[in-house]
Amino acid sequence: AQSVTQPDIHITVSEGASLELRCNYSYGATPYLFWYVQSPGQGLQLLLKYFSGDTLVQGIKGFEAEFKRSQSSFNLRKPSVHWSDAAEYFCAVGSPNSGYALNFGKGTSLLVTP
Amino acid sequence: GAGVSQTPSNKVTEKGKYVELRCDPISGHTALYWYRQSLGQGPEFLIYFQGTGAADDSGLPNDRFFAVRPEGSVSTLKIQRTERGDSAVYLCASSLMGGPQETQYFGPGTRLLVL
Numbered sequence: 001a002q003s004v005t006q007p008d009i010h011i012t013v014s015e016g017a018s019l020e021l022r023c024n025y026s027y028g029a030t031p032y033l034f035w036y037v038q039s040p041g042q043g044l045q046l047l048l049k050y051f052s053g054d055t056l057v058q059g060i061k062g063f064e065a066e067f068k069r070s071q072s073s074f075n076l077r078k079p080s081v082h083w084s085d086a087a088e089y090f091c092a093v094g095s096p097n098s099g100y101a102l103n104f105g106k107g108t109s110l111l112v113t114p
Numbered sequence: 115g116a117g118v119s120q121t122p123s124n125k126v127t128e129k130g131k132y133v134e135l136r137c138d139p140i141s142g143h144t145a146l147y148w149y150r151q152s153l154g155q156g157p158e159f160l161i162y163f164q165g166t167g168a169a170d171d172s173g174l175p176n177d178r179f180f181a182v183r184p185e186g187s188v189s190t191l192k193i194q195r196t197e198r199g200d201s202a203v204y205l206c207a208s209s210l211m212g213g214p215q216e217t218q219y220f221g222p223g224t225r226l227l228v229l
Binding site: 004032036041042043044045046049051090092094095096100101102103104105106107 | 117118147149154155156157158159162170173205207209212213214215216217218220221222223
């Protein structure tokens with residue numbers, strides 16, 4: 001079965017600093033990978049997704065992620081964090097057996113300090 | 115256009131009671147998903163509808179949980195004999211056809227508290 005691991009429960013970065021959130025997956029074939037963001041009181045919003053092709057994926061709000069098959073990773077990055085980026089971030093893998101229902105990691109909570 | 119909506123936004127009930135949670139997907143989306151998010155966890159898949167039928171209900175925790183989508187649009191998640199452990203945020207999502215490259219659009223969720 002597919003699984004997703006987000007090793008960092010909490011991360012704190014200074015505003016303007018770079019950000020990398022880690023995601024590791026366990027899946028037999030090429031996975032369908034997603035990053036979602038959940039802000040307080042807001043629904044889950046898709047940041048970016050990867051299916052095939054170029055392993056560096058660009059998303060909204062200046063985020064990007066890189067798929068590395070050899071490391072089973074799909075880490076999310078942003079060159080310069082803004083205070084408004086403080087939120088919960090979820091990595092997910094799509095399951096082909098359930099209409100591609102998403103299997104989420106436990107999430108990483110991002111705190112941005114002045 | 116309108117996104118996915120869920121009602122009620124909050125529901126407080128007593129242990130043993132019956133509750134219904136409603137999801138209105140994006141118009142024209144044939145695929146509908148229910149997830150449950152417990153405190154400090156990521157959402158967990160409950161059930162997937164393709165049109166009117168439940169194509170995969172493998173995520174439902176037990177037979178107290180049931181969901182319907184009689185006309186292929188609105189869906190209702192039903193929980194019988196609620197238990198305190200059912201307290202969570204219940205999320206609904208929809209996508210156009212349930213394909214692998216599609217984006218799932220999530221509603222704001224219903225926060226259920228069982229006392």
